Amino acid sequence: MKSLYLKKEDCCGCSACYSVCVNQAITMKADEEGFLYPEIDQSRCVDCGRCTEICPVTYAGNYKESNTPRFYVARHKSPEVLRQSTSGGAFTAISDAILRQNGVIYGADYDADFHVLHQRAETSEQRDRMRISKYVQSDMGNTYAQSKADLKEGRMVLFTGTPCQAAGLRGFMGNSPLTDRLYTCDLICHSIPSPLIWEEYKRLLERENGGKLVSVQFRSKKDGWSRANSNKGFLFTIDKSSEIQEDDRFYQLYFKVGSITRPSCSQCRFTDIHRASDLTIADYWGIEKYSPEWFDPLGVSVILVNSPKGAALFDQCRQDLVAEERPKEESFNEQQRLREPLQFPETRSDFWEDYRHFGFEYVLGKRNNGS
CATH class of the missing domain: 3.40.640 (Aspartate Aminotransferase; domain 2)
Structure with a gap:
């Protein structure tokens, strides 16, 4: 078997195919956006088809x-x-x-x-x-x-x-x-969201604050639970200080820009x-x-x-x-x-092109400034 999917939209990264393969012919590897996809070692694959049979994306009724x-x-x-x-x-x-x-x-x-x-x-x-x-x-x-x-x-x-x-x-x-x-x-x-962008964001926080992250928390309730507060309130601490800090730039990329999923x-x-x-x-x-x-x-x-x-x-x-x-x-x-899946913005490919050419800090500044 040469591939488990025809296009990336057909793979959710659940790893069921990797887990079910008794010949260990499948590994999960990150692509250029940081998402894991299955790759087949053709020398180990016996074309049993078990991996495609159980795929939750293609299985009739999706379980x-x-x-x-x-x-x-x-x-x-x-x-x-x-x-x-x-x-x-x-x-x-x-x-x-x-x-x-x-x-x-x-x-x-x-x-x-x-x-x-x-x-x-x-x-x-x-x-x-x-x-x-x-x-x-x-x-x-x-x-x-x-x-x-x-x-x-x-x-x-x-x-x-x-x-x-x-x-x-x-x-x-x-x-x-x-x-x-x-x-x-x-x-x-x-x-x-992309694990790669999460890694970039963590490294940026550590560079900006001159230390190592010791705690992170999405969805803080410091301002109470509500829909309005659901896309803000990311809290973190750095090893050089006990101060709890807040930064919502990752949320902006995720919820407002919508290009990192x-x-x-x-x-x-x-x-x-x-x-x-x-x-x-x-x-x-x-x-x-x-x-x-x-x-x-x-x-x-x-x-x-x-x-x-x-x-x-x-x-x-x-x-x-x-x-x-x-x-x-x-x-x-x-x-x-x-009711329906997330609709990607038309600028999604532009975001990743900018990231590859100019780096994370560039796209973070550009997108959070609304450009």
Whole structure:
């Protein structure tokens, strides 16, 4: 097999193909925009076709549930959990239900250099590192294989990630009876930014501040939880000072300019209400319009219950939540990624051409100045 995709819009980078290949013929390599794509070692490939059979982008139905989910507004009962969460603490409640049963959590975390990658958690302390949103595509590594190994050991597994990552895991697992203990939870995903641009941004912050990053936080709630505050409030600290600093230039490239997201996001197969996961979580935008008594400046979540397994898990975590079923139309109206994919600006190719010729600081200054 020469290639797994015809154009880059057909690859979401989930790494299911890499994980399923028993001959280790596939590696995930970064392209010039920093996104991972599969490459095939022809000397190892036996043309079994397994990699293309399970691809969540091309698989018929994309592993999505056919039924319409039930929508809930939810808020964690603990104010401290709310303060430490991006939205209303739904992820903490869901994952705690798994941890109470000696289960394992997989989710996005940082390594020591703030690369974003999927990690494994067996304790609440390890899980807590996965709470806050990370606006970078995570490196899946061997997460799918590790999840399967835990399932074989009789552990319950909760996998959390983007919709395409969750669908990739479903493809990797197939119809295995092990999936009886596997639970998946995805996000209403805006799109996934380039890891390369994230690396450039980190290095710039370190150069400008004369030190090494020791903490970063997307989606700070220092000004409260609201849609208006959702694309600002990136906080960081440098090793030479305990001062918490704020810089929103990465947000500007991501939300305002819109040129640093993966090509497949413009044709995403997972931007509708039919989900490939048991549960879906996100911000409950607009709740102050539909039911003002539910608004909380510490955060409010929407939870979509997409499957019978999702319903069972939701019942188990409700002891930690205040929750109420809501009309699906509310979130459908407020969450654009439940209706359609992100549309790229016509200047996307210009951005990357400028980056290749003039460097990151040039495009950062140019784009944030509105040119």
